[in-house]
Amino acid sequence: MNKATLVIIGGSGTSDLFPLKDSEEVSTPYGRSFVYWLSIANKDVAFIARHGVMHNLPPHKVNYRANIYTAKKIGSSYILATNAVGSLNKRIHPGELVLANQVIDFTKERAHTFFSSEDGKVVHTDMTYPFSSFLISKVLKASKKLGLKVHSKGTYICTEGPRFETAAEIKMFRKIGGDLVGMTVVPEVFLAREMELEYASICIVTNWAAGISRKVSSEEVLQVMKKLNPKLKLLLEETIKLI
Numbered sequence: 001m002n003k004a005t006l007v008i009i010g011g012s013g014t015s016d017l018f019p020l021k022d023s024e025e026v027s028t029p030y031g032r033s034f035v036y037w038l039s040i041a042n043k044d045v046a047f048i049a050r051h052g053v054m055h056n057l058p059p060h061k062v063n064y065r066a067n068i069y070t071a072k073k074i075g076s077s078y079i080l081a082t083n084a085v086g087s088l089n090k091r092i093h094p095g096e097l098v099l100a101n102q103v104i105d106f107t108k109e110r111a112h113t114f115f116s117s118e119d120g121k122v123v124h125t126d127m128t129y130p131f132s133s134f135l136i137s138k139v140l141k142a143s144k145k146l147g148l149k150v151h152s153k154g155t156y157i158c159t160e161g162p163r164f165e166t167a168a169e170i171k172m173f174r175k176i177g178g179d180l181v182g183m184t185v186v187p188e189v190f191l192a193r194e195m196e197l198e199y200a201s202i203c204i205v206t207n208w209a210a211g212i213s214r215k216v217s218s219e220e221v222l223q224v225m226k227k228l229n230p231k232l233k234l235l236l237e238e239t240i241k242l243i
Helices: 064-073 133-146 167-175 185-194 218-242
Strands: 006-010 023-028 031-040 043-049 078-087 097-099 102-106 155-159 180-182 198-208
Touching (some): 023 064, 031 064, 078 218, 102 185, 155 185, 180 198
Parallel strands (some): 006 078
Antiparallel strands (some): 023 031, 078 180
């Protein structure tokens, strides 16, 4: 099995960021995961398509545990994730990038931990600051070098999906301090922390959330992602150079 010091977990619309040719199926206690081997900035990097390269896995069906376990198994210390989100904050506009630094979990039915006490052990993992300050600093340094605008922080509200949120839910999320809304950071960030992996989320704002805009659609999300992919690719490459 190949090794990689860093894993990119690509979200919606990112399967064509890099040429995905050399792939490998990795078996884990939680199921299988598929990795694509890349060389970026002379570093061995693995790419995992969160929703599958054909985008056939909805957020609530992603095997998050298999993906994070795979990252650990192939020797990675770092995970750079991309997440398409809606904005709840009028200072954060569609087409912009945000580094999530906090998360509020509104998911309901996902396998969210590696520590389910089957072995008789109870483990409580500190999640005060779930995202990696080290990786966030590297992404910000890379963005400045490239001249790209990236918001340095944002609170990510994670919902179960696959439906979009109601206007009333968005109103509530804004009142409790949410800046972004999406469906994929949880349990990914928590599982990474349990595995002692550095994890950062580059959030791509694709739309205003429900009730702020008139309508939210998956087509709109993918259209904006396609436009932003060149910038996202440059940012990932430059960040990996700094790690």
